[in-house]
Amino acid sequence: MTPESPVTPGTPVLAAGALVWRDTDGGRELLLVERTQHRDLSLPKGKLDPGETLPECAAREIEEETGLRVSLGAPLGTSEYRLPDDRDKVVYYWQAFVDSDEVARAPFEANGEIHALHWMPFAEAKAACTYTHDVTIIERFEERLSRGHEHTFPIVALRHGKAASAFSWEGSDADRPLTERGERQSASIAGGIAAFGPTRLFTSDAVRCVQTVAPLAALTGLAVKPRSDISQESTVDPREALGRRIGKAVRKRRGTVLCSHAPIIPEIVTAVVHTTDALESERTHRASMLHTAEFTVLHVSAGERPDLVALETHGPPAD
Incomplete structure (x- = not known):
């Protein structure tokens, strides 16, 4: 899983992110981000920096996009799709739990990359996702939940x-x-x-x-x-x-x-x-x-x- 660098034509663009979730009095919720430019709803993620490992990238991107400091849990596999410039993109995902203290520590402010954070119940989040590949990642985590493997x-x-x-x-x-x-x-x-x-x-x-x-x-x-x-x-x-x-x-x-x-x-x-x-x-x-x-x-x-x-x-x- 160590990426090659630099990216050359025909080399997939690598990125990493996480399905970030929390427990509330109203039930379990996951986090979708609304990007400022595209106004789409998706799981938080970002591109791999040179000299960076994929897990490091995932944790860094979550903190940069949401302000939340997370520890990665078990991997949830990848999403693979074609970019508008005809390059392939591969995104690696992990599950990541945050508690109420961490959410309170990091109040979010809109910025040039992320317009808003949306905490939603799982069913609502799947319906709201702009991209079907994000729904697939959510469903993989739901399988973990069914086996008691969320933590x-x-x-x-x-x-x-x-x-x-x-x-x-x-x-x-x-x-x-x-x-x-x-x-x-x-x-x-x-x-x-x-x-x-x-x-x-x-x-x-x-x-x-x-x-x-x-x-x-x-x-x-x-x-x-x-x-x-x-x-x-x-x-x-x-x-x-x-x-x-x-x-x-x-x-x-x-x-x-x-x-x-x-x-x-x-x-x-x-x-x-x-x-x-x-x-x-x-x-x-x-x-x-x-x-x-x-x-x-x-x-x-x-x-x-x-x-x-x-x-x-x-x-x-x-x-």
């Missing part, structure tokens, strides 16, 4: 950025630092991970892993918690440690990032799959085969049953 929390498996070569590094493997490319990668993915609103940040105690999460920690204010038992050099079975750590995160419904090494990433994904009683599949296998600085987000239901609702993989923009 989710993330478990993020993150592979460290590009590190100094093991063949030329003269110190211990655990002391190998990130290269300049690895540092750029780590900085470029921080906003994408932060968009999901994690609340815990664990990492292998290897230098390259600690350095990888440093930009994320600086952005979110989360404390970095290095742990030797999730390192590839651990003297204990990392599967047992991961099982305990992920089991606790799921029980407490805590969004958690775990940064480690290529051999450990599949164990993180497997631990989430087993903890949520999901089934291992080709998709979960692919989600665990990460390149440097890629991350897989496993979305777990915060409802009565901690089901694995969805998963997605992102990486650093091309550099």
Whole structure:
């Protein structure tokens, strides 16, 4: 899901947004925006900026268009359509809940891009949407509602950025630092991970892993918690440690990032799959085969049953 840049003829225009919803005394409502120029009603979204990940774009666009700061929930897929200039456009969507305090914090004022915000019950919103592809996204979320999966929390498996070569590094493997490319990668993915609103940040105690999460920690204010038992050099079975750590995160419904090494990433994904009683599949296998600085987000239901609702993989923009 990492976009290519710059856009060239024949390359789809990429954008991201969210189905933003809230609970009120009168029932559940979702948000449509009325654009100033077009005066259409649609889900909030915007184009991807150079060097930006898709989740980061979605969170940024929601705040710019509506003033609301959201944490992304599970993905809702894409809308794809043809633009007037004959280019294809692909828009990635997530579900995003906001509470009454956040709505009150960010009173909206009309601007050159958005004329008004409209909170509507779902049936009314579907009837009011200008575009049928927005209705499709709303219906996907309604399916989630029917299964009790409207609230989710993330478990993020993150592979460290590009590190100094093991063949030329003269110190211990655990002391190998990130290269300049690895540092750029780590900085470029921080906003994408932060968009999901994690609340815990664990990492292998290897230098390259600690350095990888440093930009994320600086952005979110989360404390970095290095742990030797999730390192590839651990003297204990990392599967047992991961099982305990992920089991606790799921029980407490805590969004958690775990940064480690290529051999450990599949164990993180497997631990989430087993903890949520999901089934291992080709998709979960692919989600665990990460390149440097890629991350897989496993979305777990915060409802009565901690089901694995969805998963997605992102990486650093091309550099």
